[in-house]
Amino acid sequence: MRYDELKDEIKAAMKAKDKTRLSILRQVHGEIKNIEVNERRDITDADVDAMLKRLIKQTRETLDGSIKAANDDERTAMLAEQVEILEGYLPRQVSGDELAGLVDEVIAEVGAESKRDMGKVMGALTAKTGGNFDKAAAAQLVGAKLS
Secondary structure, eight states: OOHHHHHHHHHHHHHHTOHHHHHHHHHHHHHHHHHHHHHTSOOOHHHHHHHHHHHHHHHHHHHHHHHHTTOOHHHHHHHHHHHHHHHTTSOOOBOHHHHHHHHHHHHHHHTOOSGGGHHHHHHHHHHHHTTOBOHHHHHHHHHHHTO
């Protein structure tokens, strides 16, 4: 999500009277402002993406706790909706056949020959995709190809 888009999304949520989306977007906006004030710098798109991933992780942990504690279904549904909304603002994740193709390409680029080269491959893959891929799936693919 880009910062300019965030302001437009907040306006749209206000007009649509979508309280859940508005609440989440205001939380994201507040987090962005905290970073800008505390670190005294302009926020980058990578900062926003990292912050969104962190918020998703926190919300998922709360959702898991709510499910385990058998809390009311309304709260659990609200948390699940929040995770879904936040995930919608993350860049598209590379997966499946596209990820397998990128792994092959990166292995050839870095000249990886054994599992000892896995760090090089994963680093190059992260640089190539901006970190927008399933790390566990990529590690499995790399491990299988380099064994």
